[in-house]
Amino acid sequence: MTNFLKLQSVDSILEHIRKFSPLPGERLPLEDALGRVLAAPFTAPENLPSFTRSSMDGFAVMARDVFGASESAPALLDYAGECPMGGKTELVLAPGQTARIWTGGMLPEGADAVVMLEYSRWDGGAQVELTKPAAPFDNVIATGEDAEKGAELLGAGRFLRPQELGLLAAFGVRTVEVRRMARVAVISSGDEIVPGDVAPAPGQVRDINACTLSALVRSGKGTARFYGIAKDSGAELLRMLEEAMTWADAVLLSGGSSAGQRDYALEALSAVSCMEILAHGVAISPGKPLILARRGEQSFWGLPGHAGSALVCAEVFIRPLLRRLAGQDEPEPWRNAVRAVLGRPIASAQGRRDYIKVRLRPPEDPGGLPSAVPVTGKSGLIATLTEADALVICPEDQEGLAAGGIVLAYFLQ
Amino acid sequence: MTNFLKLQSVDSILEHIRKFSPLPGERLPLEDALGRVLAAPFTAPENLPSFTRSSMDGFAVMARDVFGASESAPALLDYAGECPMGGKTELVLAPGQTARIWTGGMLPEGADAVVMLEYSRWDGGAQVELTKPAAPFDNVIATGEDAEKGAELLGAGRFLRPQELGLLAAFGVRTVEVRRMARVAVISSGDEIVPGDVAPAPGQVRDINACTLSALVRSGKGTARFYGIAKDSGAELLRMLEEAMTWADAVLLSGGSSAGQRDYALEALSAVSCMEILAHGVAISPGKPLILARRGEQSFWGLPGHAGSALVCAEVFIRPLLRRLAGQDEPEPWRNAVRAVLGRPIASAQGRRDYIKVRLRPPEDPGGLPSAVPVTGKSGLIATLTEADALVICPEDQEGLAAGGIVLAYFLQ
Numbered sequence: 001m002t003n004f005l006k007l008q009s010v011d012s013i014l015e016h017i018r019k020f021s022p023l024p025g026e027r028l029p030l031e032d033a034l035g036r037v038l039a040a041p042f043t044a045p046e047n048l049p050s051f052t053r054s055s056m057d058g059f060a061v062m063a064r065d066v067f068g069a070s071e072s073a074p075a076l077l078d079y080a081g082e083c084p085m086g087g088k089t090e091l092v093l094a095p096g097q098t099a100r101i102w103t104g105g106m107l108p109e110g111a112d113a114v115v116m117l118e119y120s121r122w123d124g125g126a127q128v129e130l131t132k133p134a135a136p137f138d139n140v141i142a143t144g145e146d147a148e149k150g151a152e153l154l155g156a157g158r159f160l161r162p163q164e165l166g167l168l169a170a171f172g173v174r175t176v177e178v179r180r181m182a183r184v185a186v187i188s189s190g191d192e193i194v195p196g197d198v199a200p201a202p203g204q205v206r207d208i209n210a211c212t213l214s215a216l217v218r219s220g221k222g223t224a225r226f227y228g229i230a231k232d233s234g235a236e237l238l239r240m241l242e243e244a245m246t247w248a249d250a251v252l253l254s255g256g257s258s259a260g261q262r263d264y265a266l267e268a269l270s271a272v273s274c275m276e277i278l279a280h281g282v283a284i285s286p287g288k289p290l291i292l293a294r295r296g297e298q299s300f301w302g303l304p305g306h307a308g309s310a311l312v313c314a315e316v317f318i319r320p321l322l323r324r325l326a327g328q329d330e331p332e333p334w335r336n337a338v339r340a341v342l343g344r345p346i347a348s349a350q351g352r353r354d355y356i357k358v359r360l361r362p363p364e365d366p367g368g369l370p371s372a373v374p375v376t377g378k379s380g381l382i383a384t385l386t387e388a389d390a391l392v393i394c395p396e397d398q399e400g401l402a403a404g405g406i407v408l409a410y411f412l413q
Numbered sequence: 414m415t416n417f418l419k420l421q422s423v424d425s426i427l428e429h430i431r432k433f434s435p436l437p438g439e440r441l442p443l444e445d446a447l448g449r450v451l452a453a454p455f456t457a458p459e460n461l462p463s464f465t466r467s468s469m470d471g472f473a474v475m476a477r478d479v480f481g482a483s484e485s486a487p488a489l490l491d492y493a494g495e496c497p498m499g500g501k502t503e504l505v506l507a508p509g510q511t512a513r514i515w516t517g518g519m520l521p522e523g524a525d526a527v528v529m530l531e532y533s534r535w536d537g538g539a540q541v542e543l544t545k546p547a548a549p550f551d552n553v554i555a556t557g558e559d560a561e562k563g564a565e566l567l568g569a570g571r572f573l574r575p576q577e578l579g580l581l582a583a584f585g586v587r588t589v590e591v592r593r594m595a596r597v598a599v600i601s602s603g604d605e606i607v608p609g610d611v612a613p614a615p616g617q618v619r620d621i622n623a624c625t626l627s628a629l630v631r632s633g634k635g636t637a638r639f640y641g642i643a644k645d646s647g648a649e650l651l652r653m654l655e656e657a658m659t660w661a662d663a664v665l666l667s668g669g670s671s672a673g674q675r676d677y678a679l680e681a682l683s684a685v686s687c688m689e690i691l692a693h694g695v696a697i698s699p700g701k702p703l704i705l706a707r708r709g710e711q712s713f714w715g716l717p718g719h720a721g722s723a724l725v726c727a728e729v730f731i732r733p734l735l736r737r738l739a740g741q742d743e744p745e746p747w748r749n750a751v752r753a754v755l756g757r758p759i760a761s762a763q764g765r766r767d768y769i770k771v772r773l774r775p776p777e778d779p780g781g782l783p784s785a786v787p788v789t790g791k792s793g794l795i796a797t798l799t800e801a802d803a804l805v806i807c808p809e810d811q812e813g814l815a816a817g818g819i820v821l822a823y824f825l826q
Contacts, residue, residue, distance in 0.1 A: 011579070015487075030609075030624065030627070031624070031627065033633055034628045035632065048795075048796070049618055050418065050613070050615075051615060051616065053618070055719065055791070055793060057671070057674070057675070063534065069500055073738035084616070085603070085604035085605050085616075085645065085675070086603075086604040086605035086606075086616070086617050087615070087616040087617075088615035088616045089613070098529060102607075102673070102674075102675050103671075103673070103675075103718065104603055104605045104618070104718065105605065105616070106615065116695040117673065122493060125543055141791060141793070141794070145790075145791070145794070146794040146795060146797075147796045148795045152794060153799065154799065159668075161623060161628075161632070161799075161825060161826060162624075162625045162626075162628035162629040162632060162724060163721075163795060163798040163799045163801075163825070164799050165624050165625065165628050165726055166622075166625035166626075166628070166720055166724065166795045166798075167621075167622045167795050167796055167799050169609050169619060169620070169621050169623075169624035169625075170618075170619055170621050170720070171794055172609055172610070172612065172619055174609065174610060190498070190499075190517055191498035191499040192498050192517045192518065193499075193517075195442075196582050196585055196587065197585070197587060200463070200499035200586065201499075201500070201501070202463075202464060202500070203464065203497070203498075203500040203501045203518070203519040204499050204500075204504070205462055205463075205517070205583075206582060206584075206585055207464070207582070208579045208582050208583045209579075210578075210580065210582075211444070211575075211578050211579050211581075211582035212441065212575040212576060212579035212582075213575075214444065215444070215447045215574075215575035215578050216575045217580070218447055219448065219574070219575065219738070234496065241556075258470070258516075260470040260515070260516070260530065261515075262470070262498070262515050262516075283595040305516065305517065306468065307579055307583070308576075311575060311576055311579065328603055332775055332783070334751050334773075334776070334782075334783050335751070335773075335824075336774075338747050338751070339752070343644050360452050360747075360748075362745055362747075363747070370745070370747050372490075376466070376599070377558075378554060378558070380468060380554070381463075381554070381558070381559040382559060382568060382576060382583055383461070383559045383580055384559075385559045385576040385579075386566065386574075386576045386577050386580050388576075394705050410574070412574060413574060413749075
């Protein structure tokens, strides 16, 4: 009865994903680029700072003039004036001279360090006592010390956090080239599915996947657009697919991806010209009847109809797809997972990769690992997924995981 | 010279934060509530699903009629018809009868389980052979099995991920009451600071904090509004503060928070009626000259002027403030930190909590911990912060951390 061509491994699907090209760039105002990914490297156009600044309130000095200064044997320097804030100082320090300076002020010519105010005695007269020595560049930020002109500061593919935006702002950058957001079309299917705003009649259920899959796309910085609920008919699905294809980088179908009599996803996809079916069936639970197809740089996904299963498959495959399209590397596992102690044994079938929903519980002793407790309930349910903090993998070469073993728990964001 | 009243501990500032009340709720369309926090608990208004559904393509049966069935001794049942999809089935199974059913279809009265298509033989005639037994509720999702009417499914304070939105969508929820986003005003200060779109003259630098602090607020699901750059004058700062106060839940000043002659933040804050200065000076590095003030439910923060220091202080204090205002609990450390091996020793002063910027490097062996390598460079710089993946804490009761020790590295998002 199963018409699956051949179950492919999860890794082979991830390998298919890596063959898609990152999306082209788009130019955005800096403040809109938070959480986006740089499309081109950024090189410092000038030195940062462009002049040597004090990082403290105090006295600008030549370091050699305060060599060996102490509370009991202070250095005695001639007061040469005060450095202005926000302007170029005209002062030039001669040997034996010092100038009052404030945090952020430009060092006068001749000075190479600052002695903090706390280590000074000055009555406003012609001489200043400094009670602490300074090495060259103490309490200053030298020209180019933050970033040197010509240095590549941020590579292409860099994820933009507040600090990356701040670095760009420091150079007066107002717009930045980032990867365009992936456009992801979402299509639900099933004769029994009604839109969320329709009261279901007996035998009908509300669409959940339109909501969850769109939200997952948006949480991964993609743009989601819902194309509707297709009845179980190849023609209607094909019509929606063709509409979605005019806009989308990726199309997520849910429901109808299996190989039964009422499963039209494969039929509809196969009817599209130049469509290449890359996979029908994956050795994964949940999500065995998954379809992946490709047409140029567009990808097409047949996901399970059960809401919980569809969302787990989206975590496993659509998040990496969104990262790939944004030109981001896959995170190393310790960046989005935590090591935890498995709280209960898990049974699995060999040859299949299982994703098990777990709740994370605090460690029993403060230095210990949290425990990962599998959430009970059938896999397709949506409520059980709201109880889960993370997913634990039971790999293909194991028939289960023993309680008390250490696992990686991948956070559900 | 230092007029610090008294250095407070980081924990005492975090304690002040916990005394602010969560913000009131606002009602949003479900699709706009991603990443927000529920303001009221959600109770299931009906059973989910509202009828017993098949979770497979197959034959609906009374479990007792297929007891002991096998390939060699199949159960022979009378074919009673096909259950319609998306409608109420009129079929009622009598003992010894079975009905064709599809995934998602409503079980007929009398049936309590489904035998998968793979374990059936049927030539379209009056009888069906089933070659596998089923226990009651096998391959079905029973009425209320996903969620039972009246059960509290999501508590107040719950962070809304795709699955929580999906659960709400399953009940036809279209709008949801979430905590209002915190309104955070950002004010920069300093005679030497110019806006990002102005070419700095000698002695001037571009404002970085307006960009980084606003971005951090937005990444924590707050609304940021920039009020401008105050010159070093108490009167100008006070005017901006008073304007910001008419809108903001929290005001972030950067620069001028120290106790020097040109530091006007405390003076301006003290001039506001009913303002309570909760702290001036915190035993933290970077960020010692921090100010926290409170007026009713509004908080006011004097942050360092140096961009790198201001952003670290915002990570340490403003992220928890945003979570508090959203009614969220503080995450347990293993949720936003990774255990890592310190790559180099760190020196610190006793009595002070140091936040050290680190880069994370993959573990040498696959099962090992990543290593946390301190980023070199002066603490106020912005470029060094772009090189950092995380912050490591050197606690108050230690004078440093030894290389090779295990630390928690808190991710910089």
